[in-house]
Each structure stands twice: as C-alpha cells, then as structure tokens.
Amino acid sequence: MKTFYDYYNNKVQLAFDSQPFESYPKHVWVICRYKKKWLLTRHKNRGLEFPGGKVEKNESPNQAAIREVLEETGGEVEQLTYLGQYFVWGKREQLAKNIYFATVKTLQEKNDYYETDGPVLLEILPKNIKTNKSYSFMMKDDVLTYSLDYIKNKAELMYS
Template identity: 35%
Template sequence: MTYEFSGALPNQHIVLSKECLIEEANCVLIFAFYQGKLVLARHHSRGWELPGGTREVGETVIQTVMREMYEETGGELASIERIGQYLIFENDSLAFVKNVYISNVSILRELPGGFETNGVMLVDTIPNQLEIMNDPTFSPLLKDNVYLIVSEWIKEHSFAHC
C-alpha cells in the first residue's frame, strides 16, 4: 500500500510505502529503541525529532544510518531493519528519497559534540500524533503523516519491546 499526503513544510508532497520505491535513498530516518524506549534527539533549532539525515558521498545507506545515529544520539546500533521508504517532492520536484529504519541500540554513549543535536530523550511509549502536534518542543518535521503511519507499523515490532 502507498500513502500520499502533504508534507510538514509548505509546498511538500510525500509518497510513503513499505516497499522500496526508488533504489538509491539519499536520506535516512531512524526509529531507534534502547531497552524498549524510543530514542529522540533534540535538534538545536527544530526541537525533538527522530535521528536521521543525509547520505554522504561514498557511504552505503546502512553506513549513513550508523553514522547519523552516533552523531545525533551517541547510539551504537546492534540491529537495523528497513521498514519503508518515502519520497519528498518540493514544488513538484523530487527532493529527497528517505529510507525508514527501525533499530535496536546496543549502547548509548555520551552525545558527541560538534553536531546539530544537543540532547537525547528516551521515551517509554511512542508519542501519538496529537501529543506531537500540540507540543511546540517537537520538530515540525515530525508533524506530518510519515510519523503517524510508521509509528503504527512498528508498535508490535520486537525492538520496541526489548
């Protein structure tokens, strides 16, 4: 099944699927769990959000997942599983191809300095969309239907209950 909806930012359109829509992703989004708790990173200007980011030249997508997780949370991953992909169109042009991953964090180290995040929060239960929409401390990037739909997909996943 494929979902289509407006993005969190103006002039965005999103296509989301559990299937791979385009072979090479240039970004990642990570639903990471440490001891059964969802890991959120505090972006210095956007607020609380899921770890993720842009693939660097020469990196595999899995290397991007591991690097972004470490840079944004200090987390080292034990397991990584792709659970979906979404395309972000801006003004009708494809801007981002994001693979969505669920992961199990083996170790949370001290947050490394010099990156764009300045805090980590472990959440006992996955926040619902209404909580996120009504809380200005959450990033606007979490306020689209990607988070809403994928959080439903992962509720029963074993990583969310370790």
C-alpha cells in the same frame, strides 16, 4: 502506498516496500528504541526528532543510518531494520528518504553531537506531537504515524 501532505503542505508518498522511489536515496531517518524507551535527539533548531540525515559520499543508506544514530545520540546500533521509503515533492527540492527501525545496545556520552544536543529518552511518544512546539516538523506528518503503525504490526522489531 500512502499519499498525504506534510507539515509544509508538500506532497508525500510513503511505501513500506524495498526502494520504491530511489534505489540509492540521499537521506535516512531512524526510529530508535533503547532499553524499551524511544531514543530521540534534540536538534538545535528544529526540536525533538528521531535521528537522521544525509548519506555521505561512498556510504550506503544503511551505513548512514548507523552513523547518524551514533553522531546525534551516541547510540550504538545493535539491529537496523529497513522499514520503507518516502518521497517528498518539496517546493525547492524533491527527495527520497529511507526509514529504518533501530534497536540501540549502548549510549555513549560524547563531547559533540553535531547539530543536536544529544539523546532524549521517552517512555512514550505524546499523542499531541503534531501540535507540540517541542517537536520538529519531521515528527508532525503521517510518515511517523504510518511508520509507528507498521512497527506495531510487526511487534517483533520493537523487542528483538
């Protein structure tokens, strides 16, 4: 288990285990690849980030992950892999969030991407994400760093 502080100095714990904090978390975050590129979305207020959001009533976290990718990027998930979960001790709320890795098979253009401006494809993620104002606060803490390392160590996820 990893413990660190996020962009807003909230304590975060991260584990690449099966549901270490909550068996039914209310939030999801999906690191996506499409045709060997990173698939992000541009949130209208926060900037560039991987898709994610809240689990809706009568929906599983896996279903929420697939829905959020489609809503925010137009991406149809081909393969979804659970990576881990993190817990944030925020000043106003505490929450657990599942982290997934998804390969996307198609991108469909949509009229509405909800709270985002749609898909953004990147060959590489820049090394300066933590200081780059174009990126959301969600991309600036060690959840991303540790998750990318975990994916890299399990390279078959990235290219399957």
